[in-house]
Amino acid sequence: MKQIASTILSLIFLLISCKNNTTENTTDTYKIPLYVWAQLPQHTITDKELLNQFQKLKNKGVDGVMYAAGHDPLTYKRVGKIIKQVGMEFHAWIPTMVQNNNPKLQPEWYAVNGKGESAFDKPAYVPHYQFLCPNKDEVYHFLENLYRNIADINEVDGIHLDYIRFPDVILAKGLWNKYDLVMDKEYPQFDYCYCDKCVHDFKSVSGIDIKTVEDPSKVEEWKQFRYDLITKIVNRLADVVHDKNKVINAAVFPGPNSIAKKLVRQEWNKWNLDAFYPMNYNDFYIEGTEWIGQLTKEEVNAVSTKKPIYSGLFICPKPENKTNEADPENHGLLPSELEAAINESMRNGATGICLFTPDRMTSAHWQVLEKAITTDYTKK
Ligand SMILES: [Zn+2]
Numbered sequence: 001m002k003q004i005a006s007t008i009l010s011l012i013f014l015l016i017s018c019k020n021n022t023t024e025n026t027t028d029t030y031k032i033p034l035y036v037w038a039q040l041p042q043h044t045i046t047d048k049e050l051l052n053q054f055q056k057l058k059n060k061g062v063d064g065v066m067y068a069a070g071h072d073p074l075t076y077k078r079v080g081k082i083i084k085q086v087g088m089e090f091h092a093w094i095p096t097m098v099q100n101n102n103p104k105l106q107p108e109w110y111a112v113n114g115k116g117e118s119a120f121d122k123p124a125y126v127p128h129y130q131f132l133c134p135n136k137d138e139v140y141h142f143l144e145n146l147y148r149n150i151a152d153i154n155e156v157d158g159i160h161l162d163y164i165r166f167p168d169v170i171l172a173k174g175l176w177n178k179y180d181l182v183m184d185k186e187y188p189q190f191d192y193c194y195c196d197k198c199v200h201d202f203k204s205v206s207g208i209d210i211k212t213v214e215d216p217s218k219v220e221e222w223k224q225f226r227y228d229l230i231t232k233i234v235n236r237l238a239d240v241v242h243d244k245n246k247v248i249n250a251a252v253f254p255g256p257n258s259i260a261k262k263l264v265r266q267e268w269n270k271w272n273l274d275a276f277y278p279m280n281y282n283d284f285y286i287e288g289t290e291w292i293g294q295l296t297k298e299e300v301n302a303v304s305t306k307k308p309i310y311s312g313l314f315i316c317p318k319p320e321n322k323t324n325e326a327d328p329e330n331h332g333l334l335p336s337e338l339e340a341a342i343n344e345s346m347r348n349g350a351t352g353i354c355l356f357t358p359d360r361m362t363s364a365h366w367q368v369l370e371k372a373i374t375t376d377y378t379k380k
Pocket of ligand 1: 111134135193194196197198
């Protein structure tokens, strides 16, 4: 009897030792937190195929997926279940101010530019640039309802906001050729929102009738008014999602001071979010990987290192064609640049990185990534 008791005790001791060893090993293995932006393909895909795709991502070191699958809660439930089964975080990636073809939305809720044209029927740059006005209660209620229904789903860990901004009043320099534009200053056809409510509300708080001002880009209060409109809508949505005990984060332009405020009126350092995913897409700004480091530093400082910054990296899908490609959408980091981009991000204080997108990664990219994510660049 005594012997049996002693054997049991030894077994328990052994189990505890094993458990401790496992814990120690896990802690010892350094890995950079890794997220990806991915979306449900246009074609039908079975649960088994999805499981296979997500398992591959997990095996490559991906910790969480920002997943775009439209507005239907049931789709998020289905996808989320599979992502959770694999053991990754699941964030529902849903555009905010850009909303296309939806019977729930009225044409008069869309933003209006400085020439009086609506983004509903005359969007800037591209047909999908149908931006809503962030100053309308109806718009807020539509968004609140949308995000609340998705945040309600058990499998959803968080809400990932995107297009949470005004249309680009100035495009990133790498896009000027594509649209045959020189955006040396703010032009009225790209400057929003001059709807009656925005003009009226701004006059009430500032005394300025912005429609009578010759160059509105010189009026600092008018810029601040619009930064604040976006900030208010984000913070109201954050309360809704936090009430559901879920996290909320966003894809933002880099900066915010150097780029996000100037190009898209995002003063995101004032947003009550749990994490930020700045799109540090150097090729869009005709910059190299060292620029990623400079911007990451600005971003980390902008939130006083209190919130995680995941450095968003734009991947080149066909590295062999990059130099012949005119469209910057097909540019991005080559496999030979990827390690430097990760190094710059991490050395300058990023909590992790986020890839746009896993589908654009070639096998050469994955090879570089595999080694890079287990390297502690902060100690080098
Ligand atoms: Zn407006």
